[in-house]
Amino acid sequence: MRKLADSWDRFVDGARVAADSIADAAGDIYQRGRRYVNTKRIEAQLKDSYALLGKLHYQRELEAKTDDPEISKLVDAIGRLRDELRRAGEQKQSYEFAACKACGLMISKDSKFCHGCGAKTGE
Numbered sequence: 721m722r723k724l725a726d727s728w729d730r731f732v733d734g735a736r737v738a739a740d741s742i743a744d745a746a747g748d749i750y751q752r753g754r755r756y757v758n759t760k761r762i763e764a765q766l767k768d769s770y771a772l773l774g775k776l777h778y779q780r781e782l783e784a785k786t787d788d789p790e791i792s793k794l795v796d797a798i799g800r801l802r803d804e805l806r807r808a809g810e811q812k813q814s815y816e817f818a819a820c821k822a823c824g825l826m827i828s829k830d831s832k833f834c835h836g837c838g839a840k841t842g843e
């Protein structure tokens with residue numbers, strides 16, 4: 721009986737050591753996770769600040785053009801992207817959806833067939 725108690729104690733000790741090392745690993749992962757999240761947050765703030773600076777500079781550039789070709793090129797590119805975005809937004813608004821009468825899936829009103837069940841639409 722003494723022998724069984726000893727091996728039980730050893731088992732408990734072993735389990736405790738294992739649990740401690742799992743807890744250490746979890747703590748380490750937690751710390752690394754926190755560091756990662758913190759780094760990502762700072763990176764995002766930095767990116768936002770750069771973007772804000774760029775936007776401010778863009779607005780100033782529209783008011784008074786500099787003769788810097790690099791900046792002019794970017795300002796033109798932004799202008800084209802803004803036009804593109806506006807057109808994409810207009811297209812999205814005119815894109816209407818309706819539920820398929822057979823299966824209920826929301827599909828474009830322009831579709832002739834449901835891409836979910838293949839039923840003919842518009843009847």
Ligand SMILES: [Zn+2]
Pocket residue numbers: 820821822823824825834835836837838839
């Ligand atoms: Zn359908």
